Amino acid sequence: MSQHQTPLVSARHEEEDAPENAGPKPGFLPIETNWFDRLFISVVIWVALSLFWFRFMEPMGLSIWISNVIALTLAIIIITKG
Template sequence: MAEKTPGFLPIETNWFDRLFIGVMLWVALSLFWFRVMEPLGLSIWISNAIALIVGIILIRKG
């Protein structure tokens, strides 16, 4: 059975739930970046770095 750990998310999650939320946040951030930020000249790699950092924090402490 998966271990449930308390964190800053308002729902009870395990590591896979937090991974799934992190992937969904990465997709949403990428779509936002393509539409708004990339036409301004900012590379998608910046978005990927932000999504990676947020995903790691989310999985570890979420």
């Protein structure tokens, strides 16, 4: 019977030794998000920035690739730190 009790005792001991989860890491976004929410926000920003770029910046001669680089940089920052 002691063989069956040993794994339970050790499992309980590991749970007691585990550090408390302090909750989600606070980011700079004003809402609580997971990685998929932050990805969705990044895609929406990319679409909005592209539309803005097509309307106002591309007629001035600036390529859409500049907008894509800006959107990708923002997406990386939002997903990792947001």
